Amino acid sequence: MRTIAPLLTVWAALLALLGLTVGASLVLTGTPSLIASLAIAGLKAALVVWVFMQLRREGGLMRVMALGAVFWLLILLGYLVLDYATR
Amino acid sequence: MSEATAEVSYLEHGHSLKSWLLTTDHKRIAILYFLSITLFFFVGGAAAALIRIDLLTPEADLMSNEGYNRAFTLHGVIMVWFFLIPSIPNTFGNFLVPLMIGARDLAFPRLNLLSWYIYMVGGLFTIAVLVLGGVDTGWTFYTPLSSMFANGNVILAATAIFVVGFSSILTGLNFIVTVHRLRCPGMTWGRLPLFVWSIYATSLILVLATPVLSITLVLIAAERLFGIGVFNPALGGDPLLYQHLFWFYSHPAVYIMILPALGVISELVATAARKPVFGYRFVAGSSIAIAILGFLVWGHHMFVAGQSMYASAVFSFLSLAVAVPSGIKVYNWTATLYKGHIALDPPFLFAMSFIGLFVVGGMTGLILAMLAVDVHVHDTYFVVAHFHYIMVGGTVSAYFGALHYWWPKMMGRMLPLVWGRLSAIFIFLGFNLTFFPQFILGYLGMPRRYHVYPAEFQTLHVLSSAGASVLGLAYLLPFTYLLYSLRHGGKAPPNPWGATGLEWTVPSPPPQHNFHELPTVDGPPYQYPVEVDGEREAAHG
Numbered sequence: 001m002r003t004i005a006p007l008l009t010v011w012a013a014l015l016a017l018l019g020l021t022v023g024a025s026l027v028l029t030g031t032p033s034l035i036a037s038l039a040i041a042g043l044k045a046a047l048v049v050w051v052f053m054q055l056r057r058e059g060g061l062m063r064v065m066a067l068g069a070v071f072w073l074l075i076l077l078g079y080l081v082l083d084y085a086t087r
Numbered sequence: 088m089s090e091a092t093a094e095v096s097y098l099e100h101g102h103s104l105k106s107w108l109l110t111t112d113h114k115r116i117a118i119l120y121f122l123s124i125t126l127f128f129f130v131g132g133a134a135a136a137l138i139r140i141d142l143l144t145p146e147a148d149l150m151s152n153e154g155y156n157r158a159f160t161l162h163g164v165i166m167v168w169f170f171l172i173p174s175i176p177n178t179f180g181n182f183l184v185p186l187m188i189g190a191r192d193l194a195f196p197r198l199n200l201l202s203w204y205i206y207m208v209g210g211l212f213t214i215a216v217l218v219l220g221g222v223d224t225g226w227t228f229y230t231p232l233s234s235m236f237a238n239g240n241v242i243l244a245a246t247a248i249f250v251v252g253f254s255s256i257l258t259g260l261n262f263i264v265t266v267h268r269l270r271c272p273g274m275t276w277g278r279l280p281l282f283v284w285s286i287y288a289t290s291l292i293l294v295l296a297t298p299v300l301s302i303t304l305v306l307i308a309a310e311r312l313f314g315i316g317v318f319n320p321a322l323g324g325d326p327l328l329y330q331h332l333f334w335f336y337s338h339p340a341v342y343i344m345i346l347p348a349l350g351v352i353s354e355l356v357a358t359a360a361r362k363p364v365f366g367y368r369f370v371a372g373s374s375i376a377i378a379i380l381g382f383l384v385w386g387h388h389m390f391v392a393g394q395s396m397y398a399s400a401v402f403s404f405l406s407l408a409v410a411v412p413s414g415i416k417v418y419n420w421t422a423t424l425y426k427g428h429i430a431l432d433p434p435f436l437f438a439m440s441f442i443g444l445f446v447v448g449g450m451t452g453l454i455l456a457m458l459a460v461d462v463h464v465h466d467t468y469f470v471v472a473h474f475h476y477i478m479v480g481g482t483v484s485a486y487f488g489a490l491h492y493w494w495p496k497m498m499g500r501m502l503p504l505v506w507g508r509l510s511a512i513f514i515f516l517g518f519n520l521t522f523f524p525q526f527i528l529g530y531l532g533m534p535r536r537y538h539v540y541p542a543e544f545q546t547l548h549v550l551s552s553a554g555a556s557v558l559g560l561a562y563l564l565p566f567t568y569l570l571y572s573l574r575h576g577g578k579a580p581p582n583p584w585g586a587t588g589l590e591w592t593v594p595s596p597p598p599q600h601n602f603h604e605l606p607t608v609d610g611p612p613y614q615y616p617v618e619v620d621g622e623r624e625a626a627h628g
Contacts, residue, residue: 030172069295072295072382075382075383076331076332076335079383079386079402080329080331082401083327083386083394083395083396085333085395086395086396087393087395
């Protein structure tokens with residue numbers, strides 16, 4: 001039971017953040033809307049990685065590996081943005 | 088050794104169909120892969136034969152436009168995803184990685200079998216595409232053609248590739264964990280055979296790049312089925328976004344195809360020269376460098392697609408940088424051969440053939456990486472010739488080299504050396520006759536994916552088709568004498584080539600659990616020369 005409680009809490013938090021995303025999209029427009037939704041999405045991903053994917057229980061090596069995956073994603077997004085920003 | 092030879096080999100351990108289809112033995116799964124990718128190699132080859140026959144005449148008398156589009160798409164899809172990507176990792180990697188690092192199996196044997204079943208499901212989807220009339224988008228599935236306009240079985244083909252991607256990911260994961268966790272005592276990272284290094288580098292790409300392709304294919308399906316605008320400008324999407332995502336996978340996928348081949352050649356060259364590999368650390372490190380750099384160059388496929396000039400300049404520079412680790416490998420192999428006691432066995436001839444063709448493919452890659460020249464030769468036969476020199480001249484030569492080198496280990500039978508040498512020579516000649524004219528065709532302006540062409544190109548096309556028929560027959564040759572050797576070949580000793588490496592210390596074919604007792608490694612790799620007490624001479628008669 002003790003292991004389920006944090007999972008349920010995070011699930012509730014994810015739903016709350018989803019609500020926040022919907023709310024922000026109704027209230028904000030343009031760049032602030034984009035920044036808000038990306039920030040909320042980042043927070044949601046962090047919660048999933050930390051709790052559901054159990055990174056909080058892992059040692060340094062695993063955390064570095066996870067950061068490596070984020071770095072890989074940044075390569076994709078970075079060079080993609082390079083094209084879009086200079087086109 | 089006598090105790091070990093008394094053990095039942097993996098081939099003898101159960102003869103029923105069930106013992107094969109439910110096996111978790113990495114060696115048997117390697118054989119399952121070998122049989123299935125051989126089947127797909129011939130299906131993809133049949134499509135290539137249709138293409139080359141169609142191109143014999145400028146009017147393209149054999150196929151309709153639609154039929155031609157479907158033939159080259161099928162050729163590409165099958166050869167890339169169902170032959171080249173799984174070829175060396177899933178057969179020789181599966182068979183050899185545990186043997187080479189002194190392990191009894193891969194880290195996840197059942198996952199390994201699951202990976203083969205997933206591959207087969209993807210394969211069945213592809214066969215279904217073929218039976219239902221094919222798909223006409225080219226293997227690249229460019230949008231908005233694939234997502235809005237193509238009338239073939241796009242969704243089914245995308246599903247096949249989506250499914251087979253999971254097989255790649257699971258195999259890559261299995262190799263990474265195996266190399267990290269199951270090395271025998273004394274097998275440090277600095278003592279790993281170079282083939283294992285290259286499989287490790289390949290696995291990193293498989294795990295990091297394949298998910299991007301899967302997501303991209305799902306996005307195509309979303310746009311095609313539900314009209315969600317991702318890539319189609321009419322729906323607010325961006326077609327160039329598709330190319331960014333596709334090539335973020337597919338350029339590294341080129342390195343998935345060539346890196347294992349580079350590892351094979353390092354083994355073949357060291358054995359042929361009977362010398363330690365020159366600059367082991369650099370050859371190992373260059374595999375990792377190629378894997379990393381491979382992720383930074385995808386934009387060179389989009390130089391004329393509307394990408395910004397600034398981005399193109401960066402991608403051009405990074406693409407040229409790939410020549411450095413590739414060059415390290417070629418120079419180090421050459422230095423390894425220098426003053427070596429070279430034996431002209433079939434694996435060595437395939438390795439030599441590989442090095443020559445890989446250099447031509449690599450150098451023409453540099454030509455294509457240059458912005459201004461690429462504008463002239465983009466989407467021409469120059470590009471077709473370039474990537475066939477790498478993928479067919481390179482990877483397929485290495486695949487056949489590996490097949491001849493490890494065949495005695497896998498099957499326990501010697502192969503006829505004379506026939507092996509002949510097939511290496513015929514494959515080399517047939518390959519060059521097929522693809523060298525395509526460099527000239529492309530430079531003169533023959534676009535790829537067209538089957539009607541000006542009459543002045545016919546001579547070069549006929550030469551290319553003639554080469555393709557030599558190449559096709561030369562590929563059939565090994566399958567004939569290898570099958571013959573299964574029944575009539577002499578029994579293979581544990582180390583017929585006089586090579587180093589743990590796989591040569593066990594009987595041929597290896598016992599079910601590889602090692603009677605787990606070995607301990609106490610020295611660097613490639614400690615040549617190896618004393619095998621005249622075993623090599625006895626084995627080869």
